[in-house]
Amino acid sequence: MRIKDEEKQQALFEATIKMVNEIGFVKSSVAKIAAEAKVSPATLYIYHKNKVDLLVSTYLQIKKSLSIEALKGFQSDMDVYEGLKLIWKNLFHYFSKHTDYFQFTEQFSNCPYAKLINREEVDSYFSPVFELIQYGIDQKLIKNVDFEILHCFLVAPILHLANPTICNNFTVNNENVDIAFDLAWDAISYRNN
Amino acid sequence: MRIKDEEKQQALFEATIKMVNEIGFVKSSVAKIAAEAKVSPATLYIYHKNKVDLLVSTYLQIKKSLSIEALKGFQSDMDVYEGLKLIWKNLFHYFSKHTDYFQFTEQFSNCPYAKLINREEVDSYFSPVFELIQYGIDQKLIKNVDFEILHCFLVAPILHLANPTICNNFTVNNENVDIAFDLAWDAISYRNN
Amino acid sequence: MRIKDEEKQQALFEATIKMVNEIGFVKSSVAKIAAEAKVSPATLYIYHKNKVDLLVSTYLQIKKSLSIEALKGFQSDMDVYEGLKLIWKNLFHYFSKHTDYFQFTEQFSNCPYAKLINREEVDSYFSPVFELIQYGIDQKLIKNVDFEILHCFLVAPILHLANPTICNNFTVNNENVDIAFDLAWDAISYRNN
Amino acid sequence: MRIKDEEKQQALFEATIKMVNEIGFVKSSVAKIAAEAKVSPATLYIYHKNKVDLLVSTYLQIKKSLSIEALKGFQSDMDVYEGLKLIWKNLFHYFSKHTDYFQFTEQFSNCPYAKLINREEVDSYFSPVFELIQYGIDQKLIKNVDFEILHCFLVAPILHLANPTICNNFTVNNENVDIAFDLAWDAISYRNN
DNA sequence: GATGAATGAGCCTTCATTCAT
DNA sequence: GATGAATGAAGGCTCATTCAT
Numbered sequence: 001m002r003i004k005d006e007e008k009q010q011a012l013f014e015a016t017i018k019m020v021n022e023i024g025f026v027k028s029s030v031a032k033i034a035a036e037a038k039v040s041p042a043t044l045y046i047y048h049k050n051k052v053d054l055l056v057s058t059y060l061q062i063k064k065s066l067s068i069e070a071l072k073g074f075q076s077d078m079d080v081y082e083g084l085k086l087i088w089k090n091l092f093h094y095f096s097k098h099t100d101y102f103q104f105t106e107q108f109s110n111c112p113y114a115k116l117i118n119r120e121e122v123d124s125y126f127s128p129v130f131e132l133i134q135y136g137i138d139q140k141l142i143k144n145v146d147f148e149i150l151h152c153f154l155v156a157p158i159l160h161l162a163n164p165t166i167c168n169n170f171t172v173n174n175e176n177v178d179i180a181f182d183l184a185w186d187a188i189s190y191r192n193n
Numbered sequence: 194m195r196i197k198d199e200e201k202q203q204a205l206f207e208a209t210i211k212m213v214n215e216i217g218f219v220k221s222s223v224a225k226i227a228a229e230a231k232v233s234p235a236t237l238y239i240y241h242k243n244k245v246d247l248l249v250s251t252y253l254q255i256k257k258s259l260s261i262e263a264l265k266g267f268q269s270d271m272d273v274y275e276g277l278k279l280i281w282k283n284l285f286h287y288f289s290k291h292t293d294y295f296q297f298t299e300q301f302s303n304c305p306y307a308k309l310i311n312r313e314e315v316d317s318y319f320s321p322v323f324e325l326i327q328y329g330i331d332q333k334l335i336k337n338v339d340f341e342i343l344h345c346f347l348v349a350p351i352l353h354l355a356n357p358t359i360c361n362n363f364t365v366n367n368e369n370v371d372i373a374f375d376l377a378w379d380a381i382s383y384r385n386n
Numbered sequence: 387m388r389i390k391d392e393e394k395q396q397a398l399f400e401a402t403i404k405m406v407n408e409i410g411f412v413k414s415s416v417a418k419i420a421a422e423a424k425v426s427p428a429t430l431y432i433y434h435k436n437k438v439d440l441l442v443s444t445y446l447q448i449k450k451s452l453s454i455e456a457l458k459g460f461q462s463d464m465d466v467y468e469g470l471k472l473i474w475k476n477l478f479h480y481f482s483k484h485t486d487y488f489q490f491t492e493q494f495s496n497c498p499y500a501k502l503i504n505r506e507e508v509d510s511y512f513s514p515v516f517e518l519i520q521y522g523i524d525q526k527l528i529k530n531v532d533f534e535i536l537h538c539f540l541v542a543p544i545l546h547l548a549n550p551t552i553c554n555n556f557t558v559n560n561e562n563v564d565i566a567f568d569l570a571w572d573a574i575s576y577r578n579n
Numbered sequence: 580m581r582i583k584d585e586e587k588q589q590a591l592f593e594a595t596i597k598m599v600n601e602i603g604f605v606k607s608s609v610a611k612i613a614a615e616a617k618v619s620p621a622t623l624y625i626y627h628k629n630k631v632d633l634l635v636s637t638y639l640q641i642k643k644s645l646s647i648e649a650l651k652g653f654q655s656d657m658d659v660y661e662g663l664k665l666i667w668k669n670l671f672h673y674f675s676k677h678t679d680y681f682q683f684t685e686q687f688s689n690c691p692y693a694k695l696i697n698r699e700e701v702d703s704y705f706s707p708v709f710e711l712i713q714y715g716i717d718q719k720l721i722k723n724v725d726f727e728i729l730h731c732f733l734v735a736p737i738l739h740l741a742n743p744t745i746c747n748n749f750t751v752n753n754e755n756v757d758i759a760f761d762l763a764w765d766a767i768s769y770r771n772n
Numbered sequence: 773g774a775t776g777a778a779t780g781a782g783c784c785t786t787c788a789t790t791c792a793t
Numbered sequence: 794g795a796t797g798a799a800t801g802a803a804g805g806c807t808c809a810t811t812c813a814t
Contacts, residue, residue: 001813002776003777005777026219030805042808109303110304111303152353152373156353159349166302183380186380198794222787235798238788244789387792387798388791427785427801428801436784533748534746535740536762538740547731551689570732574762609808622774775812776813777811777814778811779810782806782808784807786802790798790799
């Protein structure tokens, strides 16, 4: 008996992302993805129940790895400002390094496949961030407004600026990333003037 | 020669949006869209060169109407804060009223069809906003940072908060919209402490 | 607008029977049937909802035409012996003339597709025969036994003898058909010795 | 070298019959049959050259066991009437006990797989019956007509009445079986009135 | 002997588009 | 202009069979 080939699994993961980014969900057929992964279409079905399962699990795998990278170096006793800035920079770094992964998830979250995701589970990967924000609110460092508002000022700008499909006039470098964070911080933090 | 039927045109527009929102680009076939519009597939080709043309022109039509609504009541001599707030509220209002249009464009902009759009043209619909921001910078009311950064803090949060696919715990009402704008304003405006 | 083509319909009917007889249900793909009918696979789906519908409606059409041929020349006031003999001969004649139709129905009735048929409806095509048998019973010309037993002695032998797949040593000619009917008659009729 | 596992062999035999009866030849894939037998598809190929071989040998095995059961208690010096009646009852008994085996063979004999069977060989299993009929003819107890006619009146009714796919209004019990045999006997025997 | 992995070929069906009326 | 019929190509998926362990 042959054993399941980890390389094929990985090749399918990469091929899926590549094809979806290059030609979109609409034209990314199983045949093309399999060809890109140098695997038979039938083989794909050993690793995934069907096409949707392939796409969903690709998405989840990216989100998982993203959450790990996002929290790299983070400690729960960090200063709120420092903590959020670290995560902000980690996210930009991840998106710059894995533009392809990022593009895939953005396309995914904006199409009906998104409904197939258990949002709570994915959110749980990022719970330390949520806790940090809550701590900031409690400490009156962060405005006490609807959580989604805070969350969106901390996340949406990154997704926007790092996304070359949407925003192609922006250069992601240390300076710009720092500047952008300052805007985010000004948005959410208490002014004590 | 009979004249092209304005009603059919409109029916196709609405059907396209409905189908794409319900089942996504992937499964929205010409046949289904035509059926939804109560029109023959062949008829669709009288109004549009091909499927892509149908989608692209649907997108552009929405963007056009969006820009008109966004600028409703705006005057070029407006105060920067007031002007931006007006537009901010107009946008939220439009997205709440036309959730379906909005969803369509979000799905569109995040998939490869977006490459087919002449971005400059669409941006030109919104040029008064850009000019207002630039004026704010010149007047030292708004931070003098990369334009994309400012732009994204003014737009990305709206797209995030108003999008039920992404953000379903947020209630769009006057109070929340005002609060959110204050965060945006704090993000982009000069602090003079 | 083009109109539905009666010839294509008929070509599909014949092609289905031909393929199923030649290579069986297992290997009779939609592609092969369509090719045999000189029609695109897609065209088949204009005339039939799916493959099963094609097979079922082919079966029903044959059964309908069979019932018409079987009852040709039959009158309700006929002598029981003469009536049954007429039908018996009509059936043999039909099966000899349309061996292909016959083979198709036999293969169909013995496989799970048969479950999809509304038996009562098909039986209703043959109701005059059933009434004649019942009349024979009432007149004490035919044994008063379970109806299925009578029915099977009147039908099963024909299906057996006329079926070249099962019975290839038998020559269907007038003499043999008459002889066979005498056996059937002896089976079902009262002996008054 | 380990020895072939008799249990696996048997499991495949049963699984084949079960699947073919439940979903038909068309949908009975090797994978499904193997799964039903709790065996790997690859294992199946140790016991059978290919899929067709599996089906054919399943058919032959049933036919063999059928012939044994059919002739149980039969002796070559039996009275013609008694002999035929014994076999008639044995057949009904077998078909009632092994409805699944029976259904399989009926489906098999009516589809192109039947061509792969060496008919003479299968017939040879039943040669005592044929000899008995011939003896009956010689003794002028049985009509001297084409052998296939006699054969079909002795066999076709059983296959018809015992087959729930074709005939579902008939109750197989001792009384009905006896009555049916009387019809068969009346069909084939000389009348001496 | 036994097995799950692996596969090219083929399955049924739907696709975007054009034809003929 | 409007339409349902028509289609070759391609869609997702499963097939019978073999491979490698």
